[in-house]
Amino acid sequence: MRLSYTKALNRALADELDGDPAVCVFGEDIGAGMAGPTLGLLDRFGPDRIVDTPLSEQAFTAMALGAALAGRRPVLEFQIPSLLFLVFEQLVNQAHKFSLMSGGQAGVPLTCLVPGSGSRDGWAGQHSDHPYSLFAHAGMKTVVPATPTDAYGLLRSAIRDPDPVVVFAPAAALPVRETVTWELVPVPLGSARVHRSGTDVTLVAVGHLVHDALAVAGELAGEISVEVFDPRTLHPFDWDALGASLERTGRLVVIDDSNRSCGIGAEVLATAAEEFRLTAPPRRVTRPDGTVLPFAPALDRALQPDREQLRHALRAVMK
Numbered sequence: 001m002r003l004s005y006t007k008a009l010n011r012a013l014a015d016e017l018d019g020d021p022a023v024c025v026f027g028e029d030i031g032a033g034m035a036g037p038t039l040g041l042l043d044r045f046g047p048d049r050i051v052d053t054p055l056s057e058q059a060f061t062a063m064a065l066g067a068a069l070a071g072r073r074p075v076l077e078f079q080i081p082s083l084l085f086l087v088f089e090q091l092v093n094q095a096h097k098f099s100l101m102s103g104g105q106a107g108v109p110l111t112c113l114v115p116g117s118g119s120r121d122g123w124a125g126q127h128s129d130h131p132y133s134l135f136a137h138a139g140m141k142t143v144v145p146a147t148p149t150d151a152y153g154l155l156r157s158a159i160r161d162p163d164p165v166v167v168f169a170p171a172a173a174l175p176v177r178e179t180v181t182w183e184l185v186p187v188p189l190g191s192a193r194v195h196r197s198g199t200d201v202t203l204v205a206v207g208h209l210v211h212d213a214l215a216v217a218g219e220l221a222g223e224i225s226v227e228v229f230d231p232r233t234l235h236p237f238d239w240d241a242l243g244a245s246l247e248r249t250g251r252l253v254v255i256d257d258s259n260r261s262c263g264i265g266a267e268v269l270a271t272a273a274e275e276f277r278l279t280a281p282p283r284r285v286t287r288p289d290g291t292v293l294p295f296a297p298a299l300d301r302a303l304q305p306d307r308e309q310l311r312h313a314l315r316a317v318m319k
Helices: 005-019 041-045 057-069 081-095 132-138 148-160 209-219 239-249 264-275 297-302 307-317
Strands: 002-004 023-027 050-052 073-077 111-115 141-143 165-169 177-179 193-196 201-205 226-230 233-235 252-259 283-287
Touching (some): 002 005, 002 148, 041 050, 057 073, 057 081, 073 148, 081 111, 081 132, 111 148, 132 141, 132 165, 132 252, 132 264, 201 239, 201 307, 209 226, 209 307, 283 307
Parallel strands (some): 073 111, 141 165, 201 226, 201 252
16 A cells, blocks of 8 residues: 555544544534645544634634643644744643643643645745744654654544643655554654664664765765664654664764754754764754744755755764
8 A cells, every 4th residue: 555644644643433433523623624634634524623713823723732631632733833922832731731730630631733835945044944842842742753654643642641642744755655554553652763774873864864875875875874763753853763773883873854053953962962972063954043034945045954965964973
C-alpha cells in the first residue's frame, strides 16, 4: 500500500473517531476537508462530532477546552501554524496548566493538529512561521512527524494522551508517500527514530527536513558516514536515544526549520554539549534570526535551511 502523509493523518483521525465516542474534531472548513486531513469525516461521523466552526480560532479553542474538561477528546485543526499565536494564552496558560493547578482533578486531553508552513511556496510573512520551539519551551507535548507512518502513529497517541498535545504537520511533508507493508499502529510520544545508521556524524533533522537529511547523507556516503536522527517528539525529547547516537559518532549537526536563537536546534546543541561526549564543536542549520519570510518564492527559499548549507555543516564538523 502506498500511503501519503495527508491520508495517514486522515486515517488516524478516522480510526480514533471510530474507536472512541469521546473524540471529536473542531476547525474551519473541516467539513469540506480543505486542508486534507479531515476529508470525508463529516459524511462518516456527522456534524455532532465533526464541527465546522466560524472563523475564530479563539472561539473554537475555548469551546474545545471546555469540551475536554467535560470529558471529550477534541482535536483542533489549525489551517496554518501562525494561527497558534492567536490562542497561545489559551493553550499554554490554560489547557497546559489545568491538570497541575487542579491537583489532577481536571484533565485536558486536547490535540492541536497544525498542517502548513515549511513549504517554500511563498506563503509570506504572516503564514510562514514554524513555532514548534515555543510550545516545547513552554513544556507542552510537541510532535513533528516526518513520514506518513509516523504521522499516523503519533497523531493517534496524541489524541489518546491525557494532556494537551500540539502536532505539527509541515506542508512540505504532506505530499510524502511511503510504501507500507505492515499494520499501522500508534507510535509512543517521546520516542526518537534513527532513519539511517552512521559512524561519523549524528544529524538531527526535524520534520520534513528528515528527507533533505537522508538525501544529503546518501550523497556524502563515500565521504562521511551520517546517522540521521529524527526526534519525532520535541517535548518530551528522547535524550537517551540521542546520547546513544552520539556515543557512536561523537559529532553533531542539527537542521531545524525555525529561527536560530532559542530554537529547538539551539536546545539540542546546548544539551549535547553539557551532557554528552563530543569530539568536535556541534553545528546547526536553521532559518536566520529576526527574519520575516517574504512572498517572493526565490527569497523565501533563500532564507530557509537547505541541502547546500547542510553539506557545508557536515563537512565543517569533520575538520
